[in-house]
Structures are given as structure tokens and as C-alpha cells.
């Protein structure tokens with residue numbers, strides 16, 4: 117049995133891919149309704165909370181492999197790692213940039229979790245991803261309404277990756293872990309794009325004007341709060357986006373094709389798959 121710790125952007129798609137390969141998959145969900153799209157798939161959905169170790173222990177029954185993908189809160193992910201030590205033979209952790217002295221709390225959290233994972237002695241693989249294309253879906257209502265969107269990323273470039281490709285790599289590695297033991301993969305799409313490049317691609321795919329305007333970090337944070345993101349998370353995410361302007365996300369890797377033996381999806385393909393959301 118493979119346990120996927122949440123039904124988020126990566127967890128849902130990884131569960132679907134694994135179920136389609138005939139694997140036994142279980143997803144832990146704080147709110148099982150969030151996993152309703154899996155109803156058509158042979159996936160077990162169990163209610164649980166990563167803050168409640170007893171629910172993690174219950175979800176871990178008969179589990180031999182874990183995909184650890186959650187909001188990188190150290191206590192929560194360390195709970196999963198502790199529960200996995202009993203019988204799990206491999207764990208795939210979805211992560212981002214990790215640094216103990218980063219100004220971004222999430223990156224400090226990732227460093228703490230990765231250190232705990234290594235100290236646990238569990239066989240593992242780290243999937244260190246660049247920004248997900250799916251983050252841009254937050255901007256979709258503004259783009260649909262006004263044809264404009266803003267960000268404090270400035271002219272900074274990003275090696276955006278489609279979260280569906282992160283899920284595909286997680287599914288491949290957890291299914292056949294042997295070549296991937298104790299390795300770290302850097303996951304990006306195939307190209308570096310600025311937000312102005314994103315606007316130009318959206319304009320082509322949608323067949324109408326889309327323009328990008330520079331915003332301040334404070335304006336970014338306010339826009340996220342208005343979209344329902346909690347204040348502290350909005351502040352952290354706006355800070356992370358502002359660092360794009362300084363080159364933080366301007367990196368590419370060939371690890372997706374190496375693991376999947378196919379190329380990573382482009383932003384143009386992502387946009388074409390989400391036309392109805394941006395329109």
C-alpha cells in the first residue's frame with residue numbers, strides 16, 4: 117500500500133496515476149470531500165490530520181511506501197516520518213528550496229524536515245521543484261475579468277513546472293524506487309519564463325490581449341489576502357514571489373525527462389489545458 121499524505125495539487129494527480137497503474141493507494145485527507153475527484157478511481161481516502169499523530173498511525177496501516185506532500189510544516193511532516201519508520205521501505209518527499217537561514221519560513225521548514233528525514237535513516241528521494249504553473253491559476257480570475265495581472269516578480273525568470281509532472285515523477289519513483297534511493301531531483305519545466313513571457317503565451321493561447329504589470333510586494337500580499345489566503349501565508353508567498361525578481365527561480369534542470377523518459381510539459385501546453393479557467 118502507498119500512502120499519499122494530502123489531496124493537494126500533487127497528491128491528487130499522483131494518486132490517480134498510481135491507481136491507473138493498478139497500485140494500492142491511500143490518500144489521507146483533512147476533508148475527504150477535497151478528494152471527491154478520486155471517486156472514479158480505485159483509491160482509498162481516509163480522514164486524518166497531520167497535526168494528529170493517531171490519525172497518521174491509522175492511515176499508515178499496511179503501508180510500505182509514502183509520498184510526503186503537504187504545506188511543509190515541520191511538526192506535521194516529522195509526525196509522518198516518525199510513523200513511517202516502523203514499516204515503510206521508501207518515502208518520496210516533495211520539497212522546494214530548503215535553507216536553514218532563508219528569510220522564507222517555508223524554506224527553513226523544508227530544511228528542518230529534510231534534516232529529520234535524513235536522521236531517520238528512512239530510504240528516501242527528494243523532489244525539489246521550482247514554482248508550479250498551477251500557482252498562476254490564482255491570477256486567472258483577474259486575467260479573465262480584466263486581461264491584466266500583476267506581480268512583484270518583475271523581469272525575473274522562472275523555470276515553472278506543471279504540478280502534474282511533479283506528480284508523475286513522484287508516482288514513478290514511489291513505484292520503482294531502486295534507481296532513485298537517497299537521490300535529490302531538481303524538477304522544472306523546459307524553459308525559463310518571465311511573467312511578461314507568461315502574459316504573451318496566454319495572449320496567444322486565449323486569442324486576446326493579456327498584459328503583465330509590475331506590482332509591489334505589499335500589493336501582491338494584499339491581492340492574495342483578497343483571494344482568501346491567510347495573512348501570514350500571503351506575506352510569506354509575496355516575499356517568495358518578490359525574490360523571483362532577484363533571480364531566485366531562474367534555474368532549469370533535465371531531471372523530469374531523465375526520470376520520466378519524456379519531456380516536461382511547457383507553459384503553452386498548461387495554458388491550453390486551462391483555457392476555460394483563464395477565460
Ligand SMILES: NC(=O)c1ccc[n+]([C@@H]2O[C@H](COP(=O)([O-])OP(=O)(O)OC[C@H]3O[C@@H](n4cnc5c(N)ncnc54)[C@H](OP(=O)(O)O)[C@@H]3O)[C@@H](O)[C@H]2O)c1
Nearest residue numbers: 122123124125146165166167186188211212245246247248
Ligand atoms: N506551490 C508551489 O509552487 C511549490 C513549488 C515547489 C514545492 N512545493 C512544495 O509542495 C508542497 C505542497 O505545496 P502545494 O502548494 O502543492 O500544496 P497544496 O496543493 O496547497 O496542498 C496542500 C494540501 O495539504 C493539506 N493540508 C494542510 N494542512 C493539513 C493538515 N493539518 N492535515 C492534513 N492535510 C493538510 C491541504 O488540505 P486542505 O485542502 O484541507 O487545506 C491540501 O490538500 C510543499 O512542501 C511546498 O513547499 C510547492
